[in-house]
Amino acid sequence: MTINLTKYGLTTAVQVDLTKENGQILGRIIGQHRDWYQVITTAGERSAQVTGKLAYEAASPAAFPAVGDWVYLASSADNQAQIEAIEPRQSVLARGAVNHQDGQIIATNINTIFICMSLNADFNVRRLERYLTIAWDSGALPVIVLTKADVSVGVPTITCSAETGQGLDELQPYLTTGQTVAFVGSSGVGKSTLINRLLGQDILATKSIRTDDDKGRHTTTSRQLIPLPTGACVIDTPGMRELQIFMGDLNQTFAEIAALATQCKFNDCTHTSEPGCAVRAAVEAGTVTSERLQSYQKLQREMSYQGLNSRQLEQAKIQRMFGGKQAMKRVKQRYHRD
Template sequence: MTINLIKYGLTTAVQADLTKENGQILGRIIGQHRDWYQVITTAGERSAQVTGKLAYEAASPAAFPAVGDWVCLSSSADNQAQIEAIAPRQSVLARGAVNRQDGQIIATNINTIFICMSLNADFNVRRLERYLTIAWDSGALPVIVLTKADLATKLRAVADVSVGVPTIACSAETGQGLDELQPYLTTGQTVAFVGSSGVGKSTLINRLLGQDILATKSIRTDDDKGRHTTTSRQLIPLPTGACVIDTPGMRELQIFMGDLNQTFAEIAALATQCKFNDCTHTSEPGCAVRAAVEVGTVTSERLQSYQKLQREMSYQGLNSRQLEQAKIQRMFGGKQAMKRVKQRYHRD
């Protein structure tokens, strides 16, 4: 049986970006288990490892394959599949790692990020700001999905921190709001589901699949906190023609790279009115941001969250040019690769 890779998100742009050598085949990574990868090809699923050359040339863990990547495969003498090359990434969702030097890639080549949050005792606006920060930096579109819609009493708190981001309240149990997800789930689209454990990501994906493929567990009744069910990232095609990437719950989300200017747009706009260009919004005279806090147009909690994420981001201290170069290298592999991608999409 031949697998049509279009149902796994294959586009003409992807095919043009990855040059296959003789004997190599194209595939997309749909699962990862330490050093082993599940790769879907036209011939079906294959288990693969990276070649020694690719591992040697990897400058950081982020340079290794991740779920969502398109890759070239070859076979060794013992017919073991090997990953020879990775196509330039159109988007990268990453979070901070324990060592705070390298980022951990959550998923790549995604069009939309569904940030799932349950409106129960686990509801946390500050955590939502973290998700939005890495989502805006990824190159994909963030969409907030509020699960357990029958508890939707906190929409105002979400609206205060999500200007410009679509927000959908839905319930896998009742079907409420599922129609609003469909525009993001059309053929060729890849959507990553992120959020804490127990917010209903796997349940929602099962509802979209029309069958219970992913294991689910209920939220603990004593503290409304979720229990880990998904233990690894996996890419799954939907009947609509889109692909979804289910990710393990992330209660503690460290920032690796992010876009604070999008997440905190009102603070970024006010900062341009500060007396000093390098104002830290702490004790400098003529600070427009602190003035807004004093009159109540910006909450002190919002400013504190902004400052905390600024301090936490692992690339703090880099200038704007270095930040842009780091992002281009991470997403495209260099400026030339980025130019080729832009030229191709302009032609399309």
């Protein structure tokens, strides 16, 4: 049986050959379990590991394959294969690692990120700001999925219930053929339940939240990519209660503070005690809350690329997303041809 890879997100924008000249076979990472990967190809699902050469040349953990990546496998007759190359990524959703030095990739080549958060006792605006910061930096569009729509300005927000079906129609524009969507959020917010509803069957295991404190219990333990009946693909991710920031876009998440900062007397204003600070003036006037500014400053200190100039920031992002400038140019050439 031949698998149609368009069910797994292959589009003309990706613009890759199904087989390279040296016999390599194209596939997409749909699951990851430590050093083993599940890869879907036209011939079906394969188990694979990276080659020693790819592992040796990897400059950081982010250079290894991740769920959502398009990869090339060495031609093999058995079900076990070797990953020899990774196609340049169109987008990358990453968080900080425990050592605060490396980034941990959550998913790649995604079009939309559904940030799922339930409005119960465990709801946390500061956590939402963290998710938005890494989502805006990923190259994908963030969409907030809540039980009501009054928490964030400038981001599409959908009122949704997997139990009643409320809001499911509003998700459909993001779930068309060729689109890849990542679901992120804390444990117990209903990501797997929502995905099951979109699938039309209970494929993913689910658990309810704890009744004593409204906190979730881990159900999803690994990332996996699943095709939907609509032609889109979804990536389910494990719950992330502690979300470390590796790289992020604070200017999008805190757009009002970024706009005010341009009016400060000093270009390098830290918005703490400098004279002529427009941000502090807004806090004193009550148009920006002190909690919001404190969250902005905390994330700013936390991000690993603090101290880099604008050119270094751009180079760091190009390296993380595409593997270098030449790879980025190839991606741009593909879109230009389309």
